[in-house]
Amino acid sequence: MAEKKSCVKEITKGFLRENPTMRLVLGTCPTLAVTTSVVNAIGMGLSATIVLICSNIAISALRKVIPSKVRIPAYIVIIASFVTVVQMIVKAFLPALDESLGIFLPLIVVNCIILGRAEAFASKNPVLLSACDGLGMGLGFTAALFCMGTVREVLGAGTFLAGIQDLVNIGGFTGFDFSEKITSIGLSPVTIFILPAGGFFVFGILMAITNKIAQGKGLPKAELHGCEHCPMAANCTRRTEQEATR
Amino acid sequence: MPDENKILTVSASPHVKSKDSTQRIMLDVVIALIPAGLAGCFIFGGKALLVIGLCVFFSVLFEYLSRKIMKRSNTLGDLSAVVTGLLLAYNIPVLDVAKFDGKTWKATVMTVFLCLIGSFFAIVVTKQFFGGLGQNFANPAIVGRIVLLVSFPSAMTAFTVPKAAVDAVTSATPLGVLSDASLFDRAGDIGAQLTQLSGDGYLPDLFSMFIGVKGGCIGEVSGLLILLGGFYLLMRGVISPAIPVSFIGTVSVFMLIAGKGNLPFVAYELLGGGLLLGAIFMATDYTTSPITVKGKVIFGIGCGVICSVIRLFGSMAEGVSYAILLMNIACPLIEMLTKPRPFGVEKTKKSKKEGNAA
Structure with a gap:
């Protein structure tokens, strides 16, 4: 970690180089579960981003206070507090979104991206950098969810941004609906794309495309850059075995 | 890529040549x-x-x-x-x-x-x-x-609706009719219900079923x-007969029990959906079915059980394709379990786990 870290770099890395879902393969559960529509995907992505920024700031600020033996419980407590705050805000102001995200909103607590960034980044870096990392990762997550949601909603339901009025009010805009045009020529949307099987399919395809683009830019293959970046390294049997043989 | 046919194949004996x-x-x-x-x-x-x-x-x-x-x-x-x-x-x-x-x-x-x-x-x-x-x-x-x-x-x-069927009044498949609770009740008298359904034109008679004049x-x-x-x-x-026979056989046994021994019911179930096509042409795909006869029989029975359970207890009328897909995925496991013992090798009892060399 000799290279100097800049805030801009920490933000931009989340989109392609270290995109949490497509390159680090973290947080796949909400990725597959909520991307049945673009609005859900954006709502989930932004909620996670807010939690991620706040928890990264708090954990980074407390990084010298938290004893390393109990750091995971401490992180979880911090993350859970922010998730509760976000959940209450969403419940109060965006009840429709809360309903459609359901259990996946409180489950942000155990989202691997947030715990992973806390362990891999916030616990080792100053507050400002950690906030930027949180923002970059969160927006990268949102971007990935948006792509998946777009593909799945357009192909699987024949709509785009349906239900956007629940999220923001843009002059009564309620999203695009192509489904009637599709049925008028005898076709119907390919429902499998909004089912779990289609979710895995789209996820795999998008991951392949992301890797292809990253390869074209000369970036290394998606991996966790060895054990240092892995949040599980401390309790990992492979790691302890490796150290034993060393 | 070099021309595959020109590569000299070096393999262990026996060197059997086949026109296949x-x-x-x-x-x-x-x-x-x-x-x-x-x-x-x-x-x-x-x-x-x-x-x-x-x-x-x-x-x-x-x-x-x-x-x-x-x-x-x-x-x-x-x-x-x-x-x-x-x-x-x-x-x-x-x-x-x-x-x-x-x-x-x-x-x-x-x-x-x-x-x-x-x-x-x-x-x-x-x-x-x-x-x-x-x-x-x-x-x-x-x-x-x-x-x-x-x-x-x-x-x-x-x-x-089949073109060849003159007096057919419904395009529903026989399986669809049999799984429709409002038309057919498995708990009641099966033989009488079948005769009535085919008399009313809901079900084709067994001969039409066999030659193919029905919906599907x-x-x-x-x-x-x-x-x-x-x-x-x-x-x-x-193909070897192992998979089709065990697949169709298992479904027959299930249907015989479910139909309380009524043979026409079994015949309707066997001929009604994609069972024959699936068992003969799709379940026997080389890549996705086991190699050994034992494995094939397990595969066929598995397909039969899943298919029958879906047909009898599921919400769908037909379960052949799901049965085959699930067993396709289980195929590597069956292969692992039925790997034949090489000649001369002693039967290994469940050996103690050897410590992993780190």
Whole structure:
């Protein structure tokens, strides 16, 4: 970690180089579960981003206070507090979104991206950098969810941004609906794309495309850059075995 | 890539030469499939031929394009794409125009779309993404059918009324009728209900069932001609009887119990859906079925159990394709369990776990 870290770099890395879902393969559960529509995907992505920024700031600020033996419980407590705050805000102001995200909103607590960034980044870096990392990762997550949601909603339901009025009010805009045009020529949307099987399919395809683009830019293959970046390294049997043989 | 035929093969003995090639086997399967397809065309008219043609065309096209894009050798010659296209077409019904506001062009657009999506998922996703023939994790045609069935449930069950059936009043498949609680109650007197249903025109009589005058997908209707194709494959040694016999046998046993020993009920269940087509042509796919006879029997029984459970207790009328897909996925496990012991090797009792060398 000799290279100097800049805030801009920490933000931009989340989109392609270290995109949490497509390159680090973290947080796949909400990725597959909520991307049945673009609005859900954006709502989930932004909620996670807010939690991620706040928890990264708090954990980074407390990084010298938290004893390393109990750091995971401490992180979880911090993350859970922010998730509760976000959940209450969403419940109060965006009840429709809360309903459609359901259990996946409180489950942000155990989202691997947030715990992973806390362990891999916030616990080792100053507050400002950690906030930027949180923002970059969160927006990268949102971007990935948006792509998946777009593909799945357009192909699987024949709509785009349906239900956007629940999220923001843009002059009564309620999203695009192509489904009637599709049925008028005898076709119907390919429902499998909004089912779990289609979710895995789209996820795999998008991951392949992301890797292809990253390869074209000369970036290394998606991996966790060895054990240092892995949040599980401390309790990992492979790691302890490796150290034993060393 | 160098020409595969010119590579000197160095392998362990025995050096048995055989005239078998992928191409010959696939050609045999195509020949065996033709009678059932002809029956479909005769029963449902020229639209069945359109579906078959489109599926084969799209399958071959996708096979060619994906191999080209992936910079792999051209494999059109092994005819496997043709077989996949044929099987996929046999699993698609001729769409009922009445369900498309009576407009033929709408039904035709949907037919083209079904064939396109089905062929794409069968050839590109199931086969070429995983490395081509021999690498597919499941039977391509089965995956194509299931994607279609899940995506377009109303179109895929919009069965058309058989042209040849003069007095048929319903286009519902026999299996659909038998699983419809308002028409048929398994707890009641089965024999009397069956006679009444066939008298009322809900069910065709058993002879029509056997020769294929009934609602259903293009290739699954004619039990007689599917069996004929099956016998041809058995004669040519392309398939072994283990899977079809154990699959159909298991379903028969289940239906015999569920039907309280009523034989016509068993016959309706065996001839009613895609069981014969699935058991003979799709479950026996080399890549996705076990190698040993023991494994094949386990595979067939597994298919039979899943299929019967779906038909008897599930919300769907038909379960053959799901049964085959699930057992396809379980195939490597069956293979692991039934690996034959090499000659001269002692039976290993469950050996103690050796400590992992770090």
